[in-house]
Amino acid sequence: MIRWLIVVSFFWFQWGGFAWAQPNVLFIAVDDLRPELACYGKTHIKSPNIDKLAATGFLFERAYCMVPTCGASRASLMTGVRPARGRFMSYLASAQKEVPDVMTLNTHFKNNGYHTVSNGKIFHHREDNARGWSEEVWRPKGNGLGYHLEENQKIAKERKAMKGRRRRGPPYESADAPDLDYPDGQIAEKAMADLRRLKDKEEPFFLAVGFLKPHLPFVAPKKYWDLYDHDSIQLPENYYPPKGAPKEAVHSSGELRAYAGVPAKGLVSDEMARNMIHGYYACVSFTDAQVGKVLDELEKLGLAEDTIVILWGDHGWNLAEHTMWCKHSCFETSMHAPLIVRAPGVGKPGQRTRALTEFIDIYPSLSELAGLPLPEHLQGKSFVPLLKNPNMPWKSSAIGRFVNGDTIRTDQFRFSEYTNKNGKFSARMLYDHQQDPDENVNISEQKQQEETVKQLTTDLHKGMGKREISSKK
Numbered sequence: 183m184i185r186w187l188i189v190v191s192f193f194w195f196q197w198g199g200f201a202w203a204q205p206n207v208l209f210i211a212v213d214d215l216r217p218e219l220a221c222y223g224k225t226h227i228k229s230p231n232i233d234k235l236a237a238t239g240f241l242f243e244r245a246y247c248m249v250p251t252c253g254a255s256r257a258s259l260m261t262g263v264r265p266a267r268g269r270f271m272s273y274l275a276s277a278q279k280e281v282p283d284v285m286t287l288n289t290h291f292k293n294n295g296y297h298t299v300s301n302g303k304i305f306h307h308r309e310d311n312a313r314g315w316s317e318e319v320w321r322p323k324g325n326g327l328g329y330h331l332e333e334n335q336k337i338a339k340e341r342k343a344m345k346g347r348r349r350r351g352p353p354y355e356s357a358d359a360p361d362l363d364y365p366d367g368q369i370a371e372k373a374m375a376d377l378r379r380l381k382d383k384e385e386p387f388f389l390a391v392g393f394l395k396p397h398l399p400f401v402a403p404k405k406y407w408d409l410y411d412h413d414s415i416q417l418p419e420n421y422y423p424p425k426g427a428p429k430e431a432v433h434s435s436g437e438l439r440a441y442a443g444v445p446a447k448g449l450v451s452d453e454m455a456r457n458m459i460h461g462y463y464a465c466v467s468f469t470d471a472q473v474g475k476v477l478d479e480l481e482k483l484g485l486a487e488d489t490i491v492i493l494w495g496d497h498g499w500n501l502a503e504h505t506m507w508c509k510h511s512c513f514e515t516s517m518h519a520p521l522i523v524r525a526p527g528v529g530k531p532g533q534r535t536r537a538l539t540e541f542i543d544i545y546p547s548l549s550e551l552a553g554l555p556l557p558e559h560l561q562g563k564s565f566v567p568l569l570k571n572p573n574m575p576w577k578s579s580a581i582g583r584f585v586n587g588d589t590i591r592t593d594q595f596r597f598s599e600y601t602n603k604n605g606k607f608s609a610r611m612l613y614d615h616q617q618d619p620d621e622n623v624n625i626s627e628q629k630q631q632e633e634t635v636k637q638l639t640t641d642l643h644k645g646m647g648k649r650e651i652s653s654k655k
Contacts, residue, residue, distance in 0.1 A: 205526065205552060206380075206489040207291065208480060209390040211304055212469055213252065213397040214509065215495030217520045219466070228409045228467045231474030232522070235493060239524030240569050241534040246580040246591060247497040247541050249275070250509040250516035253306035255496045255541065260286045260305060262545035262560040265583050266646070267605070278309040284559050287545045289314030291388040294554050299376055302369040302392035320372055322365040328394055328401050329355055353441040353454075354461035355401040361471065364403065366393045370472035374479040381483050386552075391476060395469045396499070398508070399441060400461025402468035410463050415456050418503045419620070426624035427504075428609030430587060430600040435500075435507040449505060459501050487526050490551050494544065495519040503620070512589035512598040513621055514613075517582050525551050528569045535572035538580045538591060539565055581645040590642040596621065597638035610635070 219229040221236035222243070248258040249265045254275035258265055261277050261284045269280050277286060285293070292298045292314050300319045305311050311319040329351055361367030373391045380387040395402065423432045438444055443454070450458075473493065480486050498516045500506040509516045521539065524531075528551065542562030549556050550564045567574060580591045586608075589598040594616055600609040612626035612635060625631050 204295075204386045206386045206485060207296070207388045207548060207552065208476070208489050208491045209304075209388065209548075210473060210476070210491070210493040211256075211302075211390070211392040212473075212493065212495045212520075213303060213392070213394050214497070214499045215396060215466070215469070215520055216499045216501070216515070217495070217518055218501075219520060221522075222520065226410075227463060229470040231470045231477060232493065232520075235473070235477060235491065235524060236522050236532070236534075238531045239491065239522050240529055240572075242521040242523075242539045242565075242568075243534055243536045244580070244591075245494075245519060245521035245539040245541070246517045246582060247519050248582045250497040250511065250582070250584050251275075252303075252496055256304065256306050257281075259494075259496070259541045259544055260288070262287070262542050262557070262562050264542060264561050264581070264646070271585060276307045276309055277305070278307070278312065285557055286314050287548065288388060288390065290545075290549065290554065290557060291552070292316060294552075295385050296388045296552075297380065297383055297385050298388040298390070299380070300390045300392070301372050301376065302365075302390075303394055304390045304392040322368045328365050328397075329399065350441045351399060352443055353399050353438065354457050355399060356404045356407040356461075356464070357401075358404045361403060361468070364395075364401070364468070366395050366469055366472050369393060370475045373476045377476070377479050377483055377485065381485060393469045393472060396462050396465030398437065400458060400465050402461070402464040406464040406468040406471070407460065409467050410460055412456065412460050415460050415463075417452065417455055417459075418501065420504060420622050421502055423504050424611070424613075424622050424624055426627070427611055428600060428624075430609050431511065431513070431598065431611055432504055433506060433508075433510050437508040437510070450507075455502050458507070462499075462501060489526070490548065491522075491524040492544070492548065493520065493522045494541070495521075510584060512582075512584055512587040512596075512611075514591070514596055514615075514619075516584070517580075517589065517591065523547075523569065525566075525569060528566065529572075533569075533572050535568050535576075537565075537568055537572070537574075537576035538593070539568075539577070540580045540582075579641060579645065581642065583646060588642055588646045590638055590645065592638070592641075595634065595638060597626070597635065597642060599639065599642060610639075612638070 218224045220227050221233040247255045249255050249270055254270040257275045257277040258270050288298045297316045299317050300315050497509050498518045499509055500515045503515050543565050546556050546560050546562050546564040550566045582589050587598050587600045596613045598611050602608045610626045611624040613621040
């Protein structure tokens with residue numbers, strides 16, 4: 183009886199149900215993570231810890247980033263502001279530079295009594311990390327690409343000998359080394375130590391933990407490579423450009439070309455492709471293990487029942503689909519990303535939804551879950567109602583963009599429109615996900631699709647474009 187009264191004292195009645203009063207927030211970001219996880223039905227992937235989080239939380243089957251590149255995706259998510267022409271366009275996008283008067287998510291929590299801490303990669307740029315944190319932002323020193331320490335020193339010498347040419351090490355690496363020899367292992371250890379000290383603080387915490395893998399290069403301890411049978415790894419079935427796709431749609435995987443051994447243009451060898459896919463899988467399992475350590479520590483400290491946990495990947499990634507590597511496109515593989523939320527007292531464990539969700543929805547959702555007011559500038563929609571009723575009517579579309587392409591995802595279609603540097607129409611593509619879920623045949627110019635294209639063009643133009651923002655520091 184006494185235990186029940188203590189538990190009830192932490193609750194207040196809201197949204198027709200119970201929610202934690204001033205819960206903590208564990209905010210986990212994973213760089214370049216596709217929804218290629220066992221909890222998303224991809225059983226060839228070993229991701230037991232993220233799967234466990236999904237089983238105890240709420241999984242969004244169709245969550246979409248706003249821009250498929252690190253800087254822009256994170257700036258949009260952390261400000262709750264849509265991208266537009268001239269705003270959040272590339273990895274260089276900075277919230278501080280492009281929307282300096284907008285209050286970021288972490289700043290909002292700090293201003294409302296939270297102790298905010300950032301470990302690893304949350305914002306992409308240094309200037310964005312200059313505000314809204316209660317402590318100095320922590321990242322592992324040096325070794326930013328994540329190679330094993332000995333390999334990193336070797337690569338540094340080689341790069342110096344190349345007289346400044348932009349050249350990195352190999353695109354993958356497997357070293358027989360412990361997790362702590364890699365940045366993500368160190369990030370997990372730092373996050374666990376933070377949980378132990380934040381547990382005793384009077385104010386609630388907002389602890390952000392940003393893991394670097396599976397971003398290129400695909401480097402992880404050998405034991406994670408050994409989880410997968412190399413001989414069973416194959417190239418995707420759609421290892422070719424989509425039929426009828428405009429030239430603007432398929433890029434040349436420029437990010438990958440900076441790595442040693444990768445040809446400057448054209449396809450990589452099949453063996454290199456299989457090695458990179460193998461390496462990506464290993465990195466997913468490596469990062470999953472680090473996520474598990476942090477979640478286990480949260481449980482061990484008795485904080486799990488008082489803490490909202492959210493895990494998201496900043497955008498999708500291509501593993502040779504349509505001959506592409508990396509992100510940087512308007513295809514589903516680049517726009518679709520994982521999103522899992524566990525909010526104690528809200529919804530039932532293990533539920534999932536197919537409702538279309540956008541990453542600008544994260545800011546208002548966490549604010550509502552924590553009982554904080556919603557800033558006026560927010561352009562997303564809180565998904566808290568979905569946590570209680572996963573099948574309720576929801577958004578009709580998710581809209582995003584990359585450089586000169588705007589894209590809209592509806593329940594059935596993905597439609598993208600490309601313009602030139604002067605903003606004039608240049609090309610478009612349409613894929614029917616009921617008939618062609620892998621987006622292999624562009625049907626935008628088919629006569630029978632005229633009305634669909636017309637309607638989606640109208641919806642895309644209405645939902646995209648530069649918008650005025652109500653600012654508040």
